[in-house]
Amino acid sequence: MKNVVVESDLLNNVLSNISPLDEEAMEQARERQDSLTKPRGSLGRLEELSIQIAGIKGGLPSIENKAVFTMAGDHGVVEEGVSAYPQEVTGQMVMNFLNGGAAVNVLASEAEARSVVVDMGIKAEIEHPELVDMSLGPGTNNMVKEPAMSREKAVKAVESGIKVFQEIYNEEKIDLVAIGDMGIGNTTPSSALISCFTGTDVEDVTDRGTGVDDEGYNKKIDSIKQAIETNNPNPEDPFDVLSKVGGYEIGGMAGVALAAASKNIPVIVDGFISGAAALLAYEIEPEIKNYLIASHDSVESGHAATLNHIGLTELVDFNMRLGEGTGAVLVMPIIQSACSVLTDMMTFEEAKVSDKD
Numbered sequence: 554m555k556n557v558v559v560e561s562d563l564l565n566n567v568l569s570n571i572s573p574l575d576e577e578a579m580e581q582a583r584e585r586q587d588s589l590t591k592p593r594g595s596l597g598r599l600e601e602l603s604i605q606i607a608g609i610k611g612g613l614p615s616i617e618n619k620a621v622f623t624m625a626g627d628h629g630v631v632e633e634g635v636s637a638y639p640q641e642v643t644g645q646m647v648m649n650f651l652n653g654g655a656a657v658n659v660l661a662s663e664a665e666a667r668s669v670v671v672d673m674g675i676k677a678e679i680e681h682p683e684l685v686d687m688s689l690g691p692g693t694n695n696m697v698k699e700p701a702m703s704r705e706k707a708v709k710a711v712e713s714g715i716k717v718f719q720e721i722y723n724e725e726k727i728d729l730v731a732i733g734d735m736g737i738g739n740t741t742p743s744s745a746l747i748s749c750f751t752g753t754d755v756e757d758v759t760d761r762g763t764g765v766d767d768e769g770y771n772k773k774i775d776s777i778k779q780a781i782e783t784n785n786p787n788p789e790d791p792f793d794v795l796s797k798v799g800g801y802e803i804g805g806m807a808g809v810a811l812a813a814a815s816k817n818i819p820v821i822v823d824g825f826i827s828g829a830a831a832l833l834a835y836e837i838e839p840e841i842k843n844y845l846i847a848s849h850d851s852v853e854s855g856h857a858a859t860l861n862h863i864g865l866t867e868l869v870d871f872n873m874r875l876g877e878g879t880g881a882v883l884v885m886p887i888i889q890s891a892c893s894v895l896t897d898m899m900t901f902e903e904a905k906v907s908d909k910d
């Protein structure tokens with residue numbers, strides 16, 4: 554762990570349970586892959602994934618229950634004109650998730666994954682029996698003028714993600730987790746976080762989000778630079794960065810990821826915003842890297858800085874930039890296939906196929 558002072562027993566307990574991968578299980582999986590009826594290495598990334606997941610789970614992996622956690626929050630910085638869409642879309646899309654009408658619902662249904670929708674701090678008040686209410690307030694503060702949230706709330710955001718995960722996990726064991734986001738304006742704090750943690754110039758990690766025009770794009774760059782200058786986040790202190798230039802749903806997703814890793818569950822990262830959350834989790838506890846699977850290469854150009862910094866390579870590049878967890882649930886069947894190949898294929902000996910000398 555880095556030199557992070559964490560003011561939370563819940564979080565410290567989770568962090569202490571994120572262990573290195575099981576090397577013996579990985580070696581067994583590697584040996585088994587090499588004994589299966591195919592030229593060695595011919596299933597490429599599928600083989601690597603199966604070995605990683607064997608290491609996470611400590612044995613031959615089987616994946617049955619899957620869940621996508623879509624964490625939503627609003628952002629004070631939208632008043633600077635940094636998004637192409639109005640703020641009320643956050644709450645409206647959350648209702649859409651709850652009513653089953655959004656892209657993430659359709660893709661989660663294809664993947665047979667449970668969809669968990671969490672209010673981490675939406676501006677609108679939403680009532681729905683399926684909505685998990687972890688609201689930390691009606692959106693963050695405008696980070697251009699003041700810290701996005703207090704340090705206390707930053708810790709609470711991550712704790713809330715942990716609590717949501719643990720509650721769902723206690724209801725029904727989960728084998729594979731995806732993190733996704735919803736929040737108009739949230740590419741702005743994501744770029745700020747990524748710039749701080751990776752040391753990359755703001756321009757190089759800032760793109761068009763939902764599709765801002767040139768004027769909005771320039772405002773976005775200025776706002777991020779100003780927010781970093783005004784608040785002076787300390788990159789060595791992940792909670793300082795989250796509190797000054799982050800978002801509630803970003804902290805929440807980091808909490809889900811850390812809690813899942815502590816239960817030996819692989820975590821699929823979606824796009825740019827969930828990437829920023831994965832980066833935050835990595836800054837809190839670098840060991841989480843081995844539990845992460847990058848689903849796709851978001852169109853948002855700064856995503857590459859996140860993946861490079863953590864050391865992840867995406868599985869697919871589908872020109873997507875939606876969020877919600879869509880890219881992550883899309884690759885669930887690929888991950889499941891990787892595990893099935895390892896467990897269900899026959900060996901050369903069993904199938905009576907001649908191996909090379």
Ligand SMILES: O=C(O)c1ccc[n+]([C@@H]2O[C@H](COP(=O)([O-])O)[C@@H](O)[C@H]2O)c1
Pocket residue numbers: 635636637638734735736737738739740741761762763764765823824825826827851852853873874875876877
């Ligand atoms: O996941 C991505 O790569 C991604 C890239 C661009 C935009 N989004 C989604 O669009 C919203 C944020 O965009 P913006 O322009 O309002 O900052 C938010 O709801 C995200 O889920 C998502």
Ligand SMILES: Cc1cc2nc[nH]c2cc1C
Pocket residue numbers: 638642646734735736763875876877
């Ligand atoms: C309609 C819409 C749906 C979204 N899903 C995730 N971010 C989004 C942003 C908008 C604008």
